[in-house]
Amino acid sequence: MARPLDLTLQPKWRDRAPAARPLRRALAAVGSFCRRKPLGALGGVIVLALLVMAGFAEWIAPYAYDQQLPGARLKPPGREYLLGTDNVGRDILSRIVYGARVSVTVGFLTVLLGNAVAAFIGITSGYFRGRYDILVQRVVDAWQSFPYLIIILSLLAVLGPGMLNVILALSILVAAATSRVIRGATLSVVEHPYIEAARAMGAGHGRVILRHVLPNVAATIVIVATIGLGGVILAESALSFLGYGVPPPHPSWGSMLSGSGRTYMYSAPWIAIWPGVAISLVVFGFNMLGDALRDVLDPRLRGS
Amino acid sequence: MLRKYAFKRLLIALPSLLLATVIVFSLSRLIPGDVVTLMMEENQYAKDLAEMRAKLGLDRPIYRQYLEWIGRAATGDLGRSLYSNRPITSELTYRLPVSLELGAVALVVAVLLGVPIGIVSAVRRDTVRDYVARSAAIMGLAVPGFWLGTLVVVLPAIYLGWSPSIQYTAFGADPWRHFTQFLLPGFLLGVASAAAIMRLTRTQLLEVLRQDYVRTAWAKGLRERWVVLKHSLKNALIPVVTILGIQVAQILSGTVIFESIFGLPGMGRYLFDSITERDYPAIQGINLVVVTTVVAINLLVDLVYAWLDPRIRY
16 A cells, blocks of 8 residues: 655755755765865866966056066066066066966867867767677777877877867867776666666667766766866877967967077076966866876775 | 697787877878978978878778788888988987986986885884975976976086086997996986885885784794885886886986986987977887887786786786
């Protein structure tokens, strides 16, 4: 005999539903994340600082990134120029603040594009399996056999320099590497009975993938994207250092370490020091945040 | 059994290598038309457009170009450089050993730093030593190699009046100096890989130290050194072997940067110069050699893995 439904329970249950207070719930989640993962929270703060610098560069930077200040060549760090000036009298702090914009643009667009492609490849490959999977995985293998800097430089040699081409070239590699991880997550998701149930209820492949597989691998995608952002920013700075990254006048952190400034570094080491500190901090921030997110959201990925 | 596994593994590696050659080959098909014109006018690689296209092999059907190129590559002929008009193979036989020496130093540094620190970090878990090691590893992964390289050249010059040599010495000229010139760039190149190896060694060893047989070893009253080095380490290091293949690809990437900073005439430097000179046949040749090296090393790593861990030969 079915039990009569206790209607008095419902309002209480709704009262306690956290969805009713999304802001408080989100704050509580952030609070517990900070307590459990202090290093991850530190990474989050660094990432937030990077985003603020990139978004509000005009307000934060004391000078324009290409402004050549009269009589201020090679000034050491001091009260007037916090991080010093370079060989043509540009304020290094301002260039680093504006450089954040390049890193953020390249990093986020690359990871967005790369992860979208990777999600498509990885999920279809892990869901359908069979011959399609084998074929796709061999192509991914082939891409992964190239040392990243060598194939990207070669691609850029063909495509020509420019921010868009840097993003395209980097996202191909991101897509190949990331699709492996997403495929792995998909393989474990499709083993669950609810996938079989959805299929048995007559849901098409498209519906199963979008409604049941995608939400369950979403955490994996977010984690891989966060860690990937650090890697992409590092790769972009290496390309810019070699002169094949984002072209001037955009101040990329990597290009601040190369070119005409190199000969002046011997008399003005701060030209060499600050951009590298910026890159290291940001990559550190993304790695820490990504690691902490992984531990919290998906401990299965530990060690990968 | 191992032979069967090796055969299977080869069956997977070969299609990947073939696909990789298609990728390398397709590179030159992506060159925009105006770049071909630039190659003719600025770099003066040909008298007219027809000759330029013929030199790049763009005048024949694509499948014939590929078959001809791969067929000749299989016999060791990678064509001629547009820039120097010398055979690319002879240029590579001079430059590949330089990069391999640099890479070998880096790999040795990575293993010698990464594995012991990983062991200490796992055995002395949550102590000061562990925190220091883990923080150093995270920094090692975040710090860009080209920045470290730049600082190592610039800072001693300012504060010590000394700077590392950026002049290449051939083996024949002075074997000792030839060897020592690789130590500094090799060390810097190996730092990032050491960090990755350290992290994996630590997690794997922690995993193994929790196993029942390790507890048995402790219960028997064995000394710590014996339990860790004899019973645990062997099993913990098996996964570490697999990422060596990935690290080789990483290290080869780094050669482009460190050979440029330290003036070593290796393959990374050659690639960089060829890109500047728009020398596409050379770029193709370098990519082909690099990708073959990586696939071969990964195959070797997988075979070593199967030999170390018999469970893997499914």
